[in-house]
Amino acid sequence: xxxxxxxxxxxxxxxxxxxxxxxxxxxxxxxxxxxxxxxxxxxxxxxxxxxxxxxxxxxxxxxxxxxxxxxxxxxxxxxxxxxxxxxxxxxxxxxxxxxxxxxxxxxxxxxxxxxxxxxxxxxxxxxxxxxxxxxxxxxxxxxxxxxxxxxxxxxxxxxxxxxxxxxxxxxxxxxxxxxxxxxxxxxxxxxxxxxxxxxxxxxxxxxxxxxxxxxxxxxxxxxxxxxxxxxxxxxxxxxxxxxxxxxxxxxxxxxxxxxxxxxxxxxxxxxxxxxxxxxxxxxxxxxxxxxxxxxxxxxxxxxxxxxxxxxxxxxxxxxxxxxxxxxxxxxxxxxxxxxxxxxxxxxxxxxxxxxxxxxxxxxxxxxxxxxxxxxxxxxxxxxxxxxxxxxxxxxxxxxxxxxxxxxxxxxxxxxxxxxxxxxxxxxxxxxxxxxxxxxxxxxxxxxxxxxxxxxxxxxxxxxxxxxxxxxxxxxxxxxxxxxxxxxxxxxxxxxxxxxxxxxxxxxxxxxxxxxxxxxxxxxxxxxxxxxxxxxxxxxxxxxxxxxxxxxxxxxxxxxxxxxxxxxxxxxxxxxxxxxxxxxxxxxxxxxxxxxxxxxxxxxxxxxxxxxxxxxxxxxxxxxxxxxxxxxxxxxxxxxxxxxxxxxxxxxxxxxxxxxxxxxxxxxxxxxxxxxxxxxxxxxxxxxxxxxxxxxxxxxxxxxxxxxxxxxxxxxxxxxxxxxxxxxxxxxxxxx
Amino acid sequence: xxxxxxxxxxxxxxxxxxxxxxxxxxxxxxxxxxxxxxxxxxxxxxxxxxxxxxxxxxxxxxxxxxxxxxxxxxxxxxxxxxxxxxxxxxxxxxxxxxxxxxxxxxxxxxxxxxxxxxxxxxxxxxxxxxxxxxxxxxxxxxxxxxxxxxxxxxxxxxxxxxxxxxxxxxxxxxxxxxxxx
Numbered sequence: 023x024x025x026x027x028x029x030x031x032x033x034x035x036x037x038x039x040x041x042x043x044x045x046x047x048x049x050x051x052x053x054x055x056x057x058x059x060x061x062x063x064x065x066x067x068x069x070x071x072x073x074x075x076x077x078x079x080x081x082x083x084x085x086x087x088x089x090x091x092x093x094x095x096x097x098x099x100x101x102x103x104x105x106x107x108x109x110x111x112x113x114x115x116x117x118x119x120x121x122x123x124x125x126x127x128x129x130x131x132x133x134x135x136x137x138x139x140x141x142x143x144x145x146x147x148x149x150x151x152x153x154x155x156x157x158x159x160x161x162x163x164x165x166x167x168x169x170x171x172x173x174x175x176x177x178x179x180x181x182x183x184x185x186x187x188x189x190x191x192x193x194x195x196x197x198x199x200x201x202x203x204x205x206x207x208x209x210x211x212x213x214x215x216x217x218x219x220x221x222x223x224x225x226x227x228x229x230x231x232x233x234x235x236x237x238x239x240x241x242x243x244x245x246x247x248x249x250x251x252x253x254x255x256x257x258x259x260x261x262x263x264x265x266x267x268x269x270x271x272x273x274x275x276x277x278x279x280x281x282x283x284x285x286x287x288x289x290x291x292x293x294x295x296x297x298x299x300x301x302x303x304x305x306x307x308x309x310x311x312x313x314x315x316x317x318x319x320x321x322x323x324x325x326x327x328x329x330x331x332x333x334x335x336x337x338x339x340x341x342x343x344x345x346x347x348x349x350x351x352x353x354x355x356x357x358x359x360x361x362x363x364x365x366x367x368x369x370x371x372x373x374x375x376x377x378x379x380x381x382x383x384x385x386x387x388x389x390x391x392x393x394x395x396x397x398x399x400x401x402x403x404x405x406x407x408x409x410x411x412x413x414x415x416x417x418x419x420x421x422x423x424x425x426x427x428x429x430x431x432x433x434x435x436x437x438x439x440x441x442x443x444x445x446x447x448x449x450x451x452x453x454x455x456x457x458x459x460x461x462x463x464x465x466x467x468x469x470x471x472x473x474x475x476x477x478x479x480x481x482x483x484x485x486x487x488x489x490x491x492x493x494x495x496x497x498x499x500x501x502x503x504x505x506x507x508x509x510x511x512x513x514x515x516x517x518x519x520x521x522x523x524x525x526x527x528x529x530x531x532x533x534x535x536x537x538x539x540x541x542x543x544x545x546x547x548x549x550x551x552x553x554x555x556x557x558x559x560x561x562x563x564x565x566x567x568x569x570x571x572x573x574x575x576x577x578x579x580x581x582x583x584x585x586x587x588x589x590x591x592x593x594x595x596x597x598x599x600x601x602x603x604x605x606x607x608x609x610x611x612x613x614x615x616x617x618x619x620x621x622x623x624x625x626x627x628x629x630x631x632x633x634x635x636x637x638x639x640x641x642x643x644x645x646x647x648x649x650x651x652x653x654x655x656x657x658x659x660x661x662x663x664x665x666x667x668x669x670x671x672x673x674x675x676x677x678x679x680x681x682x683x684x685x686x687x688x689x690x691x692x693x694x695x696x697x698x699x700x701x702x703x704x705x706x707x708x709x710x711x712x713x714x715x716x717x718x719x720x721x722x723x724x725x726x727x728x729x730x731x732x733x734x735x736x737x738x739x740x741x742x743x744x745x746x747x748x749x750x751x752x753x754x755x756x757x
Numbered sequence: 758x759x760x761x762x763x764x765x766x767x768x769x770x771x772x773x774x775x776x777x778x779x780x781x782x783x784x785x786x787x788x789x790x791x792x793x794x795x796x797x798x799x800x801x802x803x804x805x806x807x808x809x810x811x812x813x814x815x816x817x818x819x820x821x822x823x824x825x826x827x828x829x830x831x832x833x834x835x836x837x838x839x840x841x842x843x844x845x846x847x848x849x850x851x852x853x854x855x856x857x858x859x860x861x862x863x864x865x866x867x868x869x870x871x872x873x874x875x876x877x878x879x880x881x882x883x884x885x886x887x888x889x890x891x892x893x894x895x896x897x898x899x900x901x902x903x904x905x906x907x908x909x910x911x912x913x914x915x916x917x918x919x920x921x922x923x924x925x926x927x928x929x930x931x932x933x934x935x936x937x938x
Contacts, residue, residue: 698801699811706811706822706839717815721797 060088061097068105070112070150102160106167109150116146117175124177133187136180137203140187143172144206169211184216188223192259204262213263220263221281224256225288232292240304240314245321248289256285287324294321298331302338308359315366322367328438331367332376335360339377344384350394357381358451372438382458392468395455399469399495452498463726466503467688469495471543473507477514478535478582485514509541524566532563535583536576544688548581549627550602554609556585580606589646592659596646603629604637608646615657616650693735696722700736701754704745709753712736789848793818796888808892810842819844822858823892831900832919832926833863837933840871840895842888852882855891862922862929864902864913873898874908 067085092098123139147168152160191203207213213220231251236244261274264281297304297318304311304318322328342348343356357378364374385391456462476488489511496504517536524530537545552560564576585605589596600608606626610617623634638655641647647655699722700715710718716732719725727735736752739745746755797818800810807826812818821842827833839858845851855878857871865874877886877894907913915921 695802702797702801702809703811705809705824707813714815718812720815721794721812721818722801723794723798 060091060095061101063088064092064101065104065108068101068108068152070109070115072112072115098159102163105152105160106163109164109167109171113171113175116143116171119143119146120172120175120177124179124183127183128179133183133190136183136187140203140206140210140212143210144202147209165211172210173215181216181219184212185219185223188220189227191262192223192227192256201262207263221284224260224285228252228256228285228288229292232289232296236293236296238300240300240307240311243313243317245290245293245317248293249286252285252289257282260285290321290324291327293317294325294327294331297321298327298334301331301335302342305335305356305359305363308363311363312366315363319367328368328373332373335377336380339381344380350385350388350390351398353381353385353388354391354394354398354455357385358455361451361454378454385458391458392464393472395458396465396468396472399452399491399498461726462499462503466499466506467543469504470506470510473510474543474545477510480514483518485511506541509538513537513541520567520570523570524563527566527569528562530559530563530566532559534563534576534578536567539577544691545579545582548579548629550580550606550629551625551627552578552580552602552606552609553625554612556602556605556609591646591657596644598644600640601637603633604640607634607637608641611647611655611657615659616654619653619655622655692724696725696727696735697739700739700745704752704754709748709751711750712752715752789844789846790818792849793844799887800889800892803889805889805893808889808896810840810888810892813841819846819848821888823855823888825892825896825899828896828900832922833899836930839933842891849884849886852878852886853888853891855895859931859933860929862909862912862926863899864904864907864909864916865898866912867908868912868929872908874903874906876903 063085067088089098092101119142120139123135123142127135127139150164150168152164204213232244232248235247235251257278260278260281264278297314300314301318304314308315318331322331339356339360343353360377360381361374364377365371367373456465459465473488473492477485480488492504492507492511495507513536517534520536521533551557560578560580564578567574567576580602583602584599585602586599587597587605587608589598589608598604603626607617607622610622610625619631619634619638622638623629623631635653638647638649642649642655646658648658650656696719699719703715703718704710707718712733713729715736716727716729719727719732736745736747740747743755745752747753793812797812807828808824810821810823813820813822821844823840823842825838825840827836827838837859838861840855841858842853842855844853855873855875857866857873859871860868861871862868866872873895875894875898877883877891902913902916904913904916912922912925915925
């Protein structure tokens, strides 16, 4: 719509302006010159100079204009390209420096060389940096190009050196830290690139410290100390790499939160690893090591290493505890300690359950486990034998309980509990020990045997201790199972009462212990018949007893007990406390002076030859008898001067053989009875499967074996060729 | 959970032998089973050669199976016979019923039914006898039959001719082999 005049006017104006911009040069070359000038200014400004060169004086305004012009001409990318190209051309300067410093580092191995190198690089960076006011694009391009270049020239050895440099900074106090260095890390991008390295330096520092301070130190809680150390020593250092640029404390805190908890975790993990390694010895040191266990508990809550702990304990137990060289008592003691320790670490008992299983299985295989447990049950607390803490209240054995769903405090089983885990309430140690076996009857039996031994060993008539023990055991096992023990105890006191009564009727030097056969464990049987006056003493006593208790009969166990003898010889009198067999023999020598071993044995009844000879040798030792040719012994009416007379006087020879048949021996005896039954049923019923045999064996009174035990027994019988088995059917092996 | 816990719990106490063996369940039956289990115990612990017996199943103490070996020096030497013993509920006031399960060619044994003619099992029974005495009597009966009251007249007739008897005996005898039970 514009008129021609207007159009002309605009054209003239345009021409005029163009000419001015073009500075009267032909064509558009003037205009080109304009932008070229800007280019020269800009690239001169950006040109990467050597460090030694003095910085050129640039007019900021001019540079700004030049860049504006270039930007308007869209020549900025080209400028950038040429800048990067210039850097590439000049990078040999940096490479030269790096090589120089690294060579020096390799010669000295000093981290300070690395520090100088880094500071030098930071100088390069500062010199070459285009300056922030030129816009983000340029600086970003520069940083990328610069860092790429540095990283490409830094040799592999640098990482090691860098690590040592960081480590050296850890040892410095806060004031001595060179903040320039950390800024340089940041600027050069080293902080980001070597982040893992920096962290690992710190981890190693922590590990070193934990190992140095905590190893073997179990008597005080280390975790709080460690945390304190972290706060005092490591935290200030952490501010440098992790909280750069934090302006306020709060800001620093926020920045440190993530990394801080990572380091705290590492403290816990290191301590946990250490304690896991040491756990066996910690358990041995219990209760002195309780603080260490508390630490471990806290660590485990933070670090999920329960499985490792279980593994470690099981492995240590297997290697150090559950082998034939370890005493059963020691295993039990350690087991009890483990129970106590793991109760501290893990009150629900999941860890304990997992650790205890192999120990319990192993203990079950040991023949003397029950005896050891029972012995510790009744042990004197003074002797230190007791596994039970004196302060622990005596309580009834706890039985496995099913979950009470009405319990408002019910808690589900812990997540790592196995399927066979049984939630058992923290029961006392004795309950746990007794529960190694399925039935407590075994303990009761063993208790009876032990009690019998102890009662028979009491000579001063003081049964108070045993009575106390039984009262304690009653609380644990209940009244009923210990009734037998009651009877045994009563027998002892009754014996004394009866003895006193018999004495009033007819004085006797015999003091028998009268026991009720049905309530006592089997005593070792022997068929010794006392000869001579010893026998007449027994008989007159029996007579008096029958008068006193007409419905009862005494059966003498002549081989038990001791006899106090005064042996009057022609020239001397010998006093001795000896076992009955010895007494019987010497009594026979009052009939004639010389006996052969065979003759003596035939007079006293069934005695093994070895035992008989041993008894006779006792007298030889005492200088009463003399062994002669052909296994004959002669009484020395006058002391044998050549034989080296022992000083006469009282000498006690007590047979150390246990008088009470052990539970094992009893069981072997029972198994012999069961074999008769098995033989009977297989004879009459042909071949039977194992479970039939098991059910049929209930005809045998008191049969209480499991089918597994029976299987073991049958297998033993098969090896002896008594039975054969085909397709699960057992039959007698008929010749 | 209930199941798991219960299966983990220690096995329930084995019912006592007495309770399980008790038969129909009255006091007298209780005393009979007691007597029978005592007899079993005695029999098992005594080692009388060639005789043996045992209850047929664990559920019933009133039915026993027995084994008798022929005594040496008789026609029956080396042979083994199976018998069954069933005790009446009022044992030992009434004799048990005993018969041969293996065919036994003998003057006092019915070859078909296995019934036995032995005075102490009939009119001469006394409560002081026991399984063991019965078995010993039976064992001796093999060597010394009572030919006056034969259940098997054929056997009785040829008892005195060893050759003929042995032929007959061998014809009927079925040795026990491992097919048993």
